[in-house]
Amino acid sequence: MSEANPLKRAARKITNSLQDNGATPEEGIPGRPGPESPSVAEPTEPRDPLPPKPDQSGPDTVSPTGQPTGADQARMAQSGSYLTTAQSTRLYDTDHSLKAGPRGPVLLQDHHLREKVMHFDHERIPERVVHARGAAAHGVFQSYGTAASVTKAAFLSEDKETPVFVRFSTVLGSRGSSDTVRDTRGFATKFYTSEGVFDLVGNNIPVFFIQDAIKFPDVIHAGKPHPDREIPQAQSAHDTFWDFVTLHTEATHHTLWNMSDRGIPRSYRMMEGFGVHTFRLVNAEGATTLVKFHWKPKLGVHSLVWEEAQITNGVDPDFHRRDLADAIEAGAHPQWELGIQTFPDTPDQTFEGIDLLDPTNLVPEELAPVQPVGLLTLMRNPSNFFAETEQVAFHVGHLVPGVDVTDDPLLAGRLFSYLDTQITRLGGPNFPQLPINRPHAPVNDMLRDGMHQTAVHRGVAPYRPNSLDGGCPFLAGADTGAFVETPVRVPEAAKVREAPESFADHFSQPRRFWLSMSPIEREHIIAAYTFELGKCYEQAVKERALQVLANIDPNLCAEVATGLGLPAPQPTVPLAEVEASPALSQVGGTWPTDGRVIGIVIGPDGDLRGVSAVREAVLDASMVPLVVAPAGGVFGSGEGMVTVQRTYATARSVEFDAILLAGTPGVGGDAYGARDAKAFPAPRSRRPVTPASDCWCRRPFGTARPSARGPAARRSSKHPGCPSTRRAWWSVTQAPAPWRSSPVCWASIARGTGSGLCERSASERPGRRPGFAPDTAGLSYAGSRPFRRRPPRRLVTQGMTMQTFLPFPDFAASAAALDPRRLGKQRVEALQLLRGLMVPGYGWRHHPAVRMWTGYEEALVRYGLEVCCVWTAAGRADTCAGSLMTDFTAHRADVGVRTQERLAADGELPPWLGNPAFHRSHRSALRRKDPGFYAPLFPDVPEDLPYVWPASDRSR
Ligand code: HEM
Missing domain, CATH: 2.40.180.10 (Catalase core domain)
Incomplete structure (x- = not known):
């Protein structure tokens, strides 16, 4: 009898094609059963517990003191063939309590019942107070x-x-x-x-x-x-x-x-991922660098x-x-690549005016690039x-x-x-x-006892010093691997419950983030604020939130205010003048597609030739193919056999990054034609697509593609409709012949090269993200092979471009000519250079910018003080002048710091001061750094003169 319902018809056909033991697990498909398929009947032969699945592993089997035990991890929790109590006594029944007769009361003496229920009663522990899931x-x-x-x-x-x-x-x-x-x-x-x-x-x-x-x-x-x-x-x-x-x-x-x-x-x-805080790295010489982890x-x-x-x-x-x-x-x-942004470890712990101790601040990657480690x-x-x-x-x-x-x-x-x-x-x-x-390095602590102690310590003297345990354990020094806190100088201060003044700017960094967003990202932000504030009940909260938004950006505020039906307030603080940081935007760039999920929709009536090959191609590209059919089971036989992973009932469009239609999959039996993706539109309007025009840039997830700026993306963000309107539908059998047969097409999908944009090299693309931007763009996907990009052998330390800018021979005139950003940095760099000269073992001491001041430390301090003077004259805070003086007098207690005039009279200025080529090279460098600011100041100086690095006539 023929079945009218297409879903039932498909199900019957699939069931008919099921063979004994046909449903073998397939490579690369998530949710595979373990190494052995279970039998339908309950097993009767005792055996050891099954080992973990190939993708699984537990913690390394080391002892509580970090010693590798060499034990088989699978046996660490359970071993043996028979069910036992926690005390290893074998059991003959775990389904029935011990009772006085089958209908009688349960006996108190049932120790197995007691142990089993007791343990279950205590299986839960408190979840984390935050980050619980x-x-x-x-x-x-x-x-x-x-x-x-x-x-x-x-x-x-x-x-x-x-x-x-x-x-x-x-x-x-x-x-x-x-x-x-x-x-x-x-x-x-x-x-x-x-x-x-x-x-x-x-x-x-x-x-x-x-x-x-x-x-x-x-x-x-x-x-x-x-x-x-x-x-x-x-x-x-x-x-x-x-x-x-x-x-x-x-x-x-x-x-x-x-x-x-x-x-x-x-x-x-x-x-x-971000470490958020600024950390301090210490090298083998004891020199320190402030860093942020990425x-x-x-x-x-x-x-x-x-x-x-x-x-x-x-x-x-x-x-x-x-x-x-x-x-x-x-x-x-x-x-992921781990990278660090590096900053000089200065006493004020700021970089480019950004307080590095304030965890609500980031340092734009354009100012301090993330360097892979x-x-x-x-x-x-x-x-x-x-x-x-x-x-x-x-x-x-x-x-x-x-x-x-x-x-x-x-x-x-x-x-x-x-x-x-x-x-x-x-x-x-x-x-x-x-x-x-457990650490994987030896543990030798003097911590003892306590709940759930699993170590069995020997000895009688867990204290130091002792003689009874032979003085063990001994203390290490920095040269024998001890963790020694960096002796950071703490500024003299009184105890207060206060934040530093530099923590008071709450709007300029948010404004930078907002200005760095692309139009579609801004739309999403506006929609998110409108949604979230729209869920608040209290009018006062919404009004206060709009005030905060006005201080970030009036347009953002106005858009959200419109959505809330409230007036947009005026900013209460001057809007910060900040530059956008393109690295903050998600838009731009092409990326590998490893692990993306491809739904291959098949039907029993369709042309299934090539489906196995398509699955293989998807797998080879390190993506995950999930076969979707009107009902579960297996199609075909032998090498052409296709196992169904999802049915119309169990699959949901949001599960997939893209969908492939193989042949003419049947209509879902429960589909509602007008608006349900399972009721495909008429075949004529089904769109055969080529990889060049569709593929990842039209994939449903995310906003990271330039093509997601298009009307489809806007439609989706404005109209919460069925997301499957944005699916990429590829019809394997309807597509043009080259597309159908060429593995190249598949490879191009797998590599994320679907749009014209992707064909250009990474460096050509606007808004390219630093960090992972492989030079062959999305072509360098690595599949399941370990991805290895050799970074430069040496880390470029921030501040290696250190320099004292001297466009003029006069220190004060040079300081007065600098733009605010350079001026702020010069304070810090003068201090760094001084330390390079005076602190034994300090970094950068071989840098030419350090060497040229050799023997003229006092002149360098004078230069630094002039810079600080211009800096503070504009009402800005400064700690560098004090540090320059403290550091200098710590080494040269005998002298103060003379004026430049006095130093000149005493022959204490470096010989290169006044050399026209030297000062011209600095003017040129400044023009390069900020043409807008310096071109009017030095109109006759080209921007491409190399630095002149003069030598000192004194030695250390
Ligand atoms: C930069 C700021 C912070 C970051 C990045 C951060 C990050 C995290 C992360 C990732 C976890 C989950 C750890 C896990 O997976 O087990 C966590 C848990 C936790 N965090 Fe933070 N957190 C921050 C600030 C704070 C602060 C200021 C406190 C308290 C003063 C705090 C207290 C906790 C607590 C109590 C847990 C639960 C830990 C546990 O139960 O094991 N966090 N935090």
């Missing part, structure tokens, strides 16, 4: 050695491989909340280094809400669900959040990032659009968690979520020699908070002994 993976960090000049940390030395465990998370939601909410994402990395554990506990946003950790409980209370009804879950669209961030305007910058596309990432694999994803930075994020929350709340695990299982191992690859999923992802304990105080902290007040609070919370969360002080937290 997360997903993690094991991997390896390979260092390039480029950071060796600025840090002695062993894990950053050349070609060192360090095992890592990385946990990604949302901040606000509880452990069971959804993944694709608008929120900050955590990006925490545990490096198991040869010198102990180093944790880099960062976020996907480079700035933070608050400047001082004492406000952390407040901002979290405001962001978490309201305490009366405990709603809303995992989101910021509510009154208490906006009440807090509008009353604490330091939160403006972070909030703006949250409202941008960064708040809804496409995938954990497509996020940047993770740059190989796959680029991509986001969802809001409608997709919301739909995904419903259809797959585990979207990010699944995406990470599936990609790893499919062999598309996610990769190593590569992270995640290649194993955890084998047990609780033991690894849930029990891992990160801490910003887990440091190794060569990496130190700064006095950022937010960081100070974190240094206290993490260990404290983990005592409650993990039930006592011995959580470092949990397998996932």
Whole structure:
């Protein structure tokens, strides 16, 4: 009998084609069963537990003291063939309580029942107080050695491989909340280094809400669900959040990032990571450099659009968690490059006028490029979520020699908070002994006892000094690998509960972010603010938020005000004059497509020739093919067999990055023709497309493509309709012949070269992101092979372009001629040069800018003081003049600092001062740096003269 319903017809056909044992697991498909397929009947032969799946691994099997045990990891938790109690006694029944007769009361003597239920009753531990929901993976960090000049940390030395465990998370939601909410994402990395554990506990946003950790409980209370009804879950669209961030305007910058596309990432694999704070690196000579850490994803930075994020929350709340695990299982191992921005370690700890201790600030990459120092690859999923992802304990105080902290007040609070919370969360002080937290380097502490102590210590004298245990353990020195705090000079001060004045500017950095956004990114930000504030009940909160927006940008404020139906206020502070930072925009660039999910829609009636080859091509390109059919099962037989992974009932459009139609897939039996993608439009209007015009640039996710600026993208952001209107539909059999048959076409999709833009080299593209921008653009996808881009051998330290700018022989005249940016930097550089000359072992002492002042330190200080004088005359704060004097008199206590006139009279000025070629080269360099400012000052000087580096006539 023929079946009228197409869905049922398809299902029957598939069922008929199912063969015994036909559904073998397929390579590269996520969710594969383990190495052995289970039998339908319950197994009867006792056997050992199955090993983990190939994509999984647990923590390395080391003892609590970091000793490799060589034990088989699969046996560490369970071993033997028979069910036992926790005490290893074999059991014959675990389904029935011990009773006085089958219908009688349960007996108190049932020790198995007691143990089993007791343990279950205590299976839950408190979730993290923040970042409760997360997903993690094991991997390896390979260092390039480029950071060796600025840090002695062993894990950053050349070609060192360090095992890592990385946990990604949302901040606000509880452990069971959804993944694709608008929120900050955590990006925490545990490096198991040869010198102990180093944790880099960062976020996907480079700035933070608050400047001082004492406000952390407040901002979290405001962001978490309201305490009366405990709603809303995992989101910021509510009154208490906006009440807090509008009353604490330091939160403006972070909030703006949250409202941008960064708040809804496409995938954990497509996020940047940031250490946020400024850290201090120390090299083997003891010289220090301030740095900010960055993770740059190989796959680029991509986001969802809001409608997709919301739909995904419903259809797959585990979207990010699944995406990470599936990609790893499919062999598309996610990769990030670790990079650092470097800054001179000056007493005022500012760079280009940016206070490096203020965690609401970032330093634009155009001012301080991110320099790659190593590569992270995640290649194993955890084998047990609780033991690894849930029990891992990160801490910003887990440091190794060569990496130190700064006095950022937010960081100070974190240094206290993490260990404290983990005592409650993990039930006592011995959580470092949990397998996932164990260092891989020897542990020899004097910490003893406590809940859940697993180490069996010997000896009688866990104190120092002792004689009873032979004096063990001994103390190390810096030369034997001890972590020695950097002896940073602390300025003389009184105890106060205050923030420095430099923390008071809350709007110029948000304005820079806003100005750096492309039009579509701005549209999304406006929509996000309008949505979030529209969910607030309190009028006062909305009005206050509009005031904050007015201080960022009046247009942003006006657009949101229109959406809220409120008047737009005027700014209450002068709008900051800041330059855009193109690196902040997600738009621009072409990226590999590893791990993207391709739906291949097939039907039993269609022409299925080539589907297996297409699957293989997708897999070869490190993407994940999921076969979708009206019903489940297997098509064909032998080599041409195709297994169905999703049915019309179980698949959702938001799951896929692109869809391929193989043949003429059947109409969904439950489809509603007018608006349901499962009821395909009439065949005539089905659009055969070529890879040159469609493919990734039209893929549904994200806004990172220039082509996403088009009407389709605008339509999607304005009209929350069915997202499948933006799908790329490729018809394998309807496409022109070359497209159908040529593997090249497939390769071009896989490499993300679908638009004309992609064919140009990376350097030609506007708005190119620094970091991962492989020179062959998207063509350099690496598949599951380890991606390796050799960075320059030496790190360029910020300040290596150090210089004292002397367009004139007169110090004061030179200072007066400098633009504000150069002037601010010159204070710091004069100090750096002085230290290069006077502090033994200090960096940069071989730099020509240092050498030319040799023997004329006092003249250099005079130059620095003149610069500081012009700087402060404009009402700006300065600490460099004091430092110059302190440093100089510390080494030359006998003298003060003479005027330039006096120095000239005493023959204490360097011989090159007054050399016309020298001063002309500086005028030329200044013209290069800021033509607008210096061209009118030095109209007759060309911009391309090389620096003249004169020698001193004195030696050290
Ligand atoms: C730059 C600012 C901050 C960043 C980047 C940051 C990042 C993170 C991350 C990534 C996690 C999750 C770690 C994991 O996956 O297990 C986390 C957890 C946590 N953070 Fe922060 N955080 C910041 C500020 C703070 C501050 C100021 C405090 C407290 C004063 C704090 C307290 C905590 C606590 C208590 C946890 C839970 C830790 C646990 O239960 O193991 N954080 N943070």
